[in-house]
């Protein structure tokens with residue numbers, strides 16, 4: 001996810017537009033800003049690229065998730081179904097509102113298992129939050145039909161899959177709301193930033209108000225605006241938005257290169273007996289930011305991950321034991337370690353995560369290795385990398401067969 005790989009003249013030009021006027025805020029100061037509205041410009045361009053009616057740019061992807069939930073009326077005690085394999089932002093954004101994260105198993109898509117989602121629905125469930133991890137998507141068709149049957153929101157976390165599609169629609173635009181991150185390690189970056197897309201006008205207005213203290217944004221005198229709702233400050237600065245504008249122009253070029261580099265690695269590993277690949281739901285197209293593959297057993301996956309690193313193949317991840325992305329690493333969540341008192345709804349309704357059986361997730365995660373796809377690689381470098389991956393993996397798997 002290489003936004004940081006391509007910071008160049010275009011980004012500097014956009015940032016300089018802002019620096020020249022010194023108007024670092026996205027609202028107001030009309031006379032001073034020389035008609036630069038970077039955040040607004042980004043929102044218009046991004047909504048169009050994502051084939052959505054509305055986009056709200058905010059300070060982070062985590063904030064985007066919180067605002068998306070708030071804008072659709074999710075609040076204290078409402079249950080939000082999320083996967084065991086994701087980023088910590090998923091439960092953080094839910095708990096921020098006093099809502100309750102309900103963690104359920106993933107399947108061979110490495111995202112929400114629709115059967116596990118259905119089994120977790122209670123009278124308090126309000127939202128299903130699939131997370132399109134590592135460049136590929138959840139089975140959105142199945143999830144949408146579950147959401148429709150139970151009158152639930154479908155909120156897509158597309159932070160790691162920008163540019164992928166499902167049934168021809170950009171990821172993030174299939175559900176009721178979609179969220180993106182533009183932090184420094186995502187496919188395109190603002191330095192820090194996040195975005196929400198939706199076709200629902202009410203949610204869009206709510207998101208606009210919530211991220212700026214509940215301001216109604218009517219007229220052009222900020223001091224005179226009223227507050228139809230409580231809100232918070234999750235605004236993005238013009239400097240960050242300016243970087244994003246330049247990066248957005250580069251998105252399609254990035255996706256093309258990712259696909260090319262991914263394909264070299266995939267074709268090399270496809271020839272190795274015993275390696276299988278993450279399932280992409282029918283109708284889905286990845287954004288190719290990662291190549292995710294399965295080894296026959298957990299022990300072999302660990303061996304392969306270690307051997308790849310020793311062979312100098314960098315940027316390969318074994319998420320199963322990683323602190324950020326899988327429930328195994330989230331002791332602070334499992335034991336509800338908070339700095340202060342937690343909302344009573346969270347304390348009462350949280351599932352006992354230490355006692356919940358996530359062996360179905362373990363069975364997939366334990367066998368998964370992912371390689372990041374960088375766009376800075378030269379063609380010869382990717383070919384060499386793919387060849388090395390194939391050698392390392394086939395050596396380990398063939399030794400295994402002989403034993």
Ligand SMILES: *Cc1c(COP(=O)(O)O)cnc(C)c1O
Nearest residue numbers: 060061062087089159160181183
């Ligand atoms: C990065 C990320 C987020 C949060 O984004 P930030 O901008 O870092 O707050 C949320 N969900 C997923 C899946 C992510 O990868």
